[in-house]
Structures are given as C-alpha cells and as structure tokens.
Amino acid sequence: MVSQNVVVSDAKTGIITVSTVSNSSVFTPTAQKPPTAPGYISVSKKKLLKNLEINGADQSQRLNSWVDSMRASSPTHLKSLSSFSSEEEHNSWIKRHPSALNMFERIIEEARGKQIVMFLDYDGTLSPIVDDPDRAFMTSKMRRTVKKMAKCFPTSIVTGRCIDKVYSFVKLAELYYAGSHGMDIKGPTKGFSRYNKDKPSVLYQPAGDFLPMIDEVYKQLVEKTKSTPGAKVENNKFCLSVHFRCVDEKKWSELASKVRSVVKNYPTLKLSQGRKVFEIRPIIKWNKGKALEFLLESLGFENCNDVFPIYIGDDKTDEDAFKVYITNENCES
Numbered sequence: 390m391v392s393q394n395v396v397v398s399d400a401k402t403g404i405i406t407v408s409t410v411s412n413s414s415v416f417t418p419t420a421q422k423p424p425t426a427p428g429y430i431s432v433s434k435k436k437l438l439k440n441l442e443i444n445g446a447d448q449s450q451r452l453n454s455w456v457d458s459m460r461a462s463s464p465t466h467l468k469s470l471s472s473f474s475s476e477e478e479h480n481s482w483i484k485r486h487p488s489a490l491n492m493f494e495r496i497i498e499e500a501r502g503k504q505i506v507m508f509l510d511y512d513g514t515l516s517p518i519v520d521d522p523d524r525a526f527m528t529s530k531m532r533r534t535v536k537k538m539a540k541c542f543p544t545s546i547v548t549g550r551c552i553d554k555v556y557s558f559v560k561l562a563e564l565y566y567a568g569s570h571g572m573d574i575k576g577p578t579k580g581f582s583r584y585n586k587d588k589p590s591v592l593y594q595p596a597g598d599f600l601p602m603i604d605e606v607y608k609q610l611v612e613k614t615k616s617t618p619g620a621k622v623e624n625n626k627f628c629l630s631v632h633f634r635c636v637d638e639k640k641w642s643e644l645a646s647k648v649r650s651v652v653k654n655y656p657t658l659k660l661s662q663g664r665k666v667f668e669i670r671p672i673i674k675w676n677k678g679k680a681l682e683f684l685l686e687s688l689g690f691e692n693c694n695d696v697f698p699i700y701i702g703d704d705k706t707d708e709d710a711f712k713v714y715i716t717n718e719n720c721e722s
C-alpha cells in the first residue's frame with residue numbers, strides 16, 4: 390500500500406517537503422496522476438493525527454478524543470476513488486496531494502544550480518512500519534541509495550528515535566543525525582565529513598537538563614504499563630515513546646489513562662501522538678523544524694538563496710519541519 394506526496398513550498402527558500410502516508414517506504418512507485426498545472430507544487434499529508442496536550446482539559450472528553458485519535462493514528466490506506474463523494478472532490482484531493490515521483494522533473498528543474506540538502510525521517514520513510522519497533526530495519530537497497538545520496542548532497546536523518554538506535558539501523562557514518570525529534574544533533578563521524586571537517590561530532594543537545602527526568606518517567610511508564618499486554622515503552626534518550634500498535638483496541642482507553650496519569654505529574658513534559666504511539670517529550674522550543682534550521686546553519690547555508698533543502702517524512706512530528714518553510718496559505722500541513 391503506497392502513497393507519497395510532495396510539498397515544494399516557499400518560493401524564497403525553495404525547500405521541498407515530501408510527506409508519505411503509507412505502510413511502505415517512500416521510494417515505492419505510485420499510480421497517481423500528476424495534478425494539472427498548479428501555480429505551485431504544494432501539499433502534505435492528511436490531518437489525521439491530532440496533537441493532544443494533556444494539561445488543563447476536561448478528562449472524559451479528553452479520553453474520548455484520545456481514543457478517536459489513537460484509531461486514526463496510523464494511516465495505512467491510500468484514499469481510493471470510492472472514499473470520495475464525487476469525482477470533483479477526488480480530483481481536488483489529488484491536486485492537493487500529488488505524487489512526489491510524478492513531480493520529479495519539476496523538482497529537478499526547481500533545484501537546478503542550487504545546493505540540495507537532504508533531510509530524511511526514518512520510521513515509515515526509510516523503513517517500513519512494523520509491529521516491533523526494535524525490528525524496523527531498512528533494506529540494504531535503501532541503505533545503498535542513502536549512501537549514494539550522501540555522496541552527492543549533505544544528508545541528515547531526522548528522527549524520533551535516539552541516535553544510537555537509528556544508527557544501529559542505518560549504519561552510515563557519513564550522515565548527520567538529529568535524534569530524539571531533533572533534540573540530539575550529531576555530525577558525521579570524524580573522517581567522514583566532507584562539508585564541515587572542523588566541527589565537533591556532537592553539535593547540539595538543547596534538552597540536556599531533562600535527561601534525569603526522562604529516565605525517571607521511563608521507569609514509571611514501564612511499571613505502569615506492564616500490565617497492558619502489547620504495550621511497549623521505548624527510551625529515546627531525550628524523549629519517550631509508548632507503543633500501542635500491539636495493544637488490543639479495547640485496552641487503548643485504559644492505556645491512555647495510565648500514560649496520562651504519569652505524565653500529568655511533569656508539567657514540563659508534553660504528550661502527543663504519532664503512528665500508534667504516544668510521544669512524551671520536553672516542552673522546549675525545539676523540534677524537527679528547529680533541527681533542520683540548525684543543520685542548515687551548521688553547514689553554512691543560512692540565508693542562502695542557492696540552497697535547496699528536501700525533507701521527506703511521514704509523521705506528525707515531521708510537520709514541524711514542513712511548517713518552517715510552508716508559508717503558502719494553500720499548502721496543508
């Protein structure tokens with residue numbers, strides 16, 4: 390099942406954001422037709438996931454919202470013609486969600502003469518979505534493709550995972566890594582950087598003070614959720630994930646309450662949802678979008694007109710990166 394969409398936004402910066410809604414990775418071909426001559430190449434993913442802040446809301450209403458949102462939290466199906474009420478509606482949707490691959494020539498044209506900088510999300514983008522987060526391996530073919538890409542352009546992985554875990558999957562020392570939703574940024578291993586040889590390998594950790602709190606909350610969540618079959622807590626160093634992909638839907642509301650009961654005691658942490666996962670992270674003004682800006686700056690491309698960043702991602706948190714550059718009011722995020 391495949392869907393991939395592209396955003397080429399903001400005429401000034403020329404950044405491309407590509408979003409995917411699928412169970413497979415982004416480089417699988419699609420059968421979608423390109424839109425007819427839009428004035429801009431726009432689009433991003435559907436607004437399927439709702440970021441649900443926990444603080445100060447009515448509890449029962451909130452829980453219902455949680456469960457609705459949990460149901461919608463991992464889109465796996467490309468919208469088919471039959472899911473639209475009219476052909477017009479279908480065409481309008483396709484126009485707003487064109488296939489990245491069908492826009493390829495236009496992207497190449499826009500990028501001509503500019504320095505491309507690649508930003509890649511990991512889960513659902515480079516790797517397929519699978520039940521066990523510890524087994525979300527990327528294929529050797531995908532690794533070879535990313536390796537080739539990194540030879541041509543500065544390339545970064547921007548992920549919710551901790552860097553060590555994502556590195557154990559990607560295994561490419563020449564890349565930049567922004568782990569923990571951008572809160573842990575590292576440059577290529579010494580000897581592998583072609584772009585910024587003199588910079589230290591750890592570049593930025595804006596949530597360093599939160600480490601003890603994150604460890605404490607991790608332990609509490611493990612304890613609290615251990616009686617829910619299928620729930621899994623993942624420590625992503627500066628943030629946490631509580632997975633419910635393998636939890637019986639009847640238990641979702643109970644699990645949401647358990648997670649909430651822990652996180653509510655930490656007003657400096659926020660709770661949101663990704664694809665069948667609760668994400669817990671520090672409330673700081675930092676996200677994947679900030680990481681993207683930081684990396685561009687580290688590479689010496691700030692305020693540069695001839696840079697052409699491309700961001701490919703499939704999850705709610707990737708929208709923070711899309712939003713950095715989406716100013717066109719017709720673009721969705």
Ligand SMILES: O=P(O)(O)OC[C@H]1O[C@H](O[C@H]2O[C@H](CO)[C@@H](O)[C@H](O)[C@H]2O)[C@H](O)[C@@H](O)[C@@H]1O
Nearest residue numbers: 511512518519520522525548549630634664666
């Ligand atoms: O920013 P990303 O690289 O997309 O990371 C976001 C979360 O991805 C992982 O969870 C997702 O993928 C799992 C493996 O396919 C799947 O089981 C889970 O349901 C998905 O939500 C990762 O395990 C999380 O820690 C990341 O925050």
